[in-house]
Amino acid sequence: xxxxxxxxxxxxxxxxxxxxxxxxxxxxxxxxxxxxxxxxxxxxxxxxxxxxxxxxxxxxxxxxxxxxxxxxxxxxxxxxxxxxxxxxxxxxxxxxxxxxxxxxxxxxxxxxxxxxxxxxxxxxxxxxxxxxxxxxxxxxxxxxxxxxxxxxxxxxxxxxxxxxxxxxxxxxxxxxxxxxxxxxxxxxxxxxxxxxxxxxxxxxxxxxxxxxxxxxxxxxxxxxxxxx
Amino acid sequence: xxxxxxxxxxxxxxxxxxxxxxxxxxxxxxxxxxxxxxxxxxxxxxxxxxxxxxxxxxxxxxxxxxxxxxxxxxxxxxxxxxxxxxxxxxxxxxxxxxxxxxxxxxxxxxxxxxxxxxxxxxxxxxxxxxxxxxxxxxxxxxxxxxxxxxxxxxxxxxxxxxxxxxxxxxxxxxxxxxxxxxxxxxxxxxxxxxxxxxxxxxxxxxxxxxxxxxxxxxxxxxxxxxxx
DNA sequence: TCACTTGGTAACTTTTTGGTAACTTTTTAA
DNA sequence: TTAAAAAGTTACCAAAAAGTTACCAAGTGA
Numbered sequence: 001x002x003x004x005x006x007x008x009x010x011x012x013x014x015x016x017x018x019x020x021x022x023x024x025x026x027x028x029x030x031x032x033x034x035x036x037x038x039x040x041x042x043x044x045x046x047x048x049x050x051x052x053x054x055x056x057x058x059x060x061x062x063x064x065x066x067x068x069x070x071x072x073x074x075x076x077x078x079x080x081x082x083x084x085x086x087x088x089x090x091x092x093x094x095x096x097x098x099x100x101x102x103x104x105x106x107x108x109x110x111x112x113x114x115x116x117x118x119x120x121x122x123x124x125x126x127x128x129x130x131x132x133x134x135x136x137x138x139x140x141x142x143x144x145x146x147x148x149x150x151x152x153x154x155x156x157x158x159x160x161x162x163x164x165x166x167x168x169x170x171x172x173x174x175x176x177x178x179x180x181x182x183x184x185x186x187x188x189x190x191x192x193x194x195x196x197x198x199x200x201x202x203x204x205x206x207x208x209x210x211x212x213x214x215x216x217x218x219x220x221x222x223x224x225x226x227x228x
Numbered sequence: 229x230x231x232x233x234x235x236x237x238x239x240x241x242x243x244x245x246x247x248x249x250x251x252x253x254x255x256x257x258x259x260x261x262x263x264x265x266x267x268x269x270x271x272x273x274x275x276x277x278x279x280x281x282x283x284x285x286x287x288x289x290x291x292x293x294x295x296x297x298x299x300x301x302x303x304x305x306x307x308x309x310x311x312x313x314x315x316x317x318x319x320x321x322x323x324x325x326x327x328x329x330x331x332x333x334x335x336x337x338x339x340x341x342x343x344x345x346x347x348x349x350x351x352x353x354x355x356x357x358x359x360x361x362x363x364x365x366x367x368x369x370x371x372x373x374x375x376x377x378x379x380x381x382x383x384x385x386x387x388x389x390x391x392x393x394x395x396x397x398x399x400x401x402x403x404x405x406x407x408x409x410x411x412x413x414x415x416x417x418x419x420x421x422x423x424x425x426x427x428x429x430x431x432x433x434x435x436x437x438x439x440x441x442x443x444x445x446x447x448x449x450x451x452x453x454x455x456x
Numbered sequence: 457t458c459a460c461t462t463g464g465t466a467a468c469t470t471t472t473t474g475g476t477a478a479c480t481t482t483t484t485a486a
Numbered sequence: 487t488t489a490a491a492a493a494g495t496t497a498c499c500a501a502a503a504a505g506t507t508a509c510c511a512a513g514t515g516a
Contacts, residue, residue, distance in 0.1 A: 069240070097248070108405065115409060144401040144446045156473055157448035194475050196493065217493070219483065384462055422464050424504065445504070447472065 003117065004028040006047040008038030008064060009079065010056045017187065018051065021106045022113075035059025039067050046074070049113060052096075053079045065096055075116045079104070106185065132167050134227065135212040139164050149209050158183070159205075162198050166215070166225040175222040199223055231345065232256040234275040236266030236292060237307065238284045246279065246337065253338060263287025267295055274302070277345060279337075281307045303344045360395050362455065363440040367392050377437050386411070387433075390426050394443070394453040403450040427451055 005027045009015040012033070019029045030045055032038035035056050042050065042064075050068060054061035065076055078099040097116050100109060130141040138147040141164055146155040155163075161183050166174065174182070176192040184190075203215055216226040233255045237243040240261070247257045258273055260266035263284050270278065270292075278296060282289035293304055303325045325344050328337060358369040366375035369392055374383040383391075389411050394402065402410070404420035412418075431443055444454040 073244070111403070111405065142401065143399045143452065144449050145399070158474065190474090191476065193477090193493090197475075197495085199493095200495065220492070386463065418463095419465065421466090421504090425464075425506090427504095428506070448503070 002026060002028040003049070004030065004045060004047040005049050005051060005113070006030050006032065006038065006042055006045065007051045008032045008035065008056070008061070009051070009053040010034055011053070014053075014079075017106070018109065020186065021110070025110060027113075035061070035064045038064050042068055042074075043071075046072075048074070049117060050074055050076045051079060051109075051113075052076055055080075077112055077116060106187075132164065134167070135210040137206070137210065137213065139167055146205070148205060153205050155202075155205065159198055159202050162195075163202055163215075163225070166223065170213070170225050170227040173218045173222050173224040179222065195223070231277070232258065232273060232275040233277050233279060233341070234258050234260065234266065234270055234273065235279045236260045236263065236284070236289070237279070237281040238262055239281070242281075242307075249338070250341075255341075263289070263292045266292050270296055270302075271299075274300075276302070277341060278302055278304045279307060279341075280304055283308075305340055305344060360392065362395070363438040365434070365438065365441065367395055374433070376433060381433050383430075383433065387426055387430050390423075391430055391443075391453070394451065398441070398453050398455040401446045401449050401452040406450065423451070 003026075005022055007015050007018050007022075007029060009018070009031070010033055015031050015033070019031055022029045030041055030047065032041045036059050038050075038052070039059075052061045052064055061078060065078065068074060068076060075097045078096045080099050080101055098112050100112055132139040136149045138145075139160070140147070141160070144157075144160060146153045146160060146163070162179065165179070165183050176195045179195050180186075180188055180190075180192060184194075199215060199217075206215060211228070213225065213227045216224055218224055231254075233250055235243050235246050235250075235257060237246070237259070238261055243259050243261070247259055250257045258269055258275065260269045264287050266278075266280070267287075280289045280292055289306060293306065296302060296304060305326045305328060307328055326340050328340055360367040364377045366373075367388070368375070369388065372385070372388060374381045374388060374391070390407065393407065393411050404423045407423050408416050408418075408420060427443060427445075434443060439456070441453065441455045444452050446452055
């Protein structure tokens, strides 16, 4: 069953961004725009985890945090503005499990959520395969290491992630925009040609290694990791 | 089977902090908010160990301690406020096995628990490898000693723990935040660049010693202890 | 109390990366 | 056959990340 997350955040944009990312990761997301609503929705749906903004009008995050703590042990992650150092202390005092400083990276948020859920026992987020093996090619995202024909090849993050993504679904074509969405993040606004450049760089590392796979251009569409 | 611990502590925050840490270490934790409840839960679940706060309203820690001692030899660790020196004497008089002064470090608590359990025979906490050996490198967390190329090298705690953590999962990359969570504790409030500095200090101690391993930077991701 | 150790911060330097722009080549379709 | 569109390629640069150094605050022990 899906893990449910309640977002209590008055800034609509931040909330939507979070929601989009979390849903993509398979979480069931509910959003509350203020503290009062947050508490109400909390009681209604009893989520597995709460993301709670500190700065909110009327009923602030700490009040909500204490209120939730008074009735259950649901993990709470606070979202605090940068510089408010005391928040860290407050957080623990009021029973928060972790806190994230704005502005935050989505990856950061996901990592924290998984960490907190892991800590609070029970819920286990099933992890995907982090290691792909093809003929003379190993893509290991745990070691963050690319092995080509038995040799380790230094490969920057973006290239690793792009290759890993393509190779996770062999023979499937992705458009540049799909790749930008999935690898760069849907909040990336740049030239789609940047994909070409990364493909080029990957090809330099991979060319002539094996007959059984290659990074193929699908003209007018995009790229795929082709496996014969 | 998991080792069970009963926490009797009226301060919800402290209790939760303890619970979180202990569960992460694999203990089965039960919490009681006051002395009466504590005694009741003690009788219900017969835990392997009791963490008992001294200062509690209604029925204080000493009473609970004596009550438990009257019926079993279950190890008891008292949690006392700083300055209450007499507690030490009281503790022994009332049959406590150990005592810890607030505010305490979680690591301290874990160490005490393991020590007490070891002493009270019976329960054996199967502990992980506390000693890692690589080519010309010995990381001994029991002796808290680092041996490089046959020579002991004075190494401060944080560096030892960081190295030990990284070396416990060779070739696996950890981000700075993961390392902060795991080595510094998830309740650490500080700059993630502090990891860099510790890595630097470790490298000074380790550089040029062996070809078969090294502390490697994974650009854009984090660090790993690489073993060839 | 004072000297020493440790852990952490801040500031500055160096390295690496990701992305853009410009130019070239290939493919498609009229 | 040729022009337009798409993709390949190259070089370069600003920003991000990591390395490095110096310094400071808190804790420790003599």
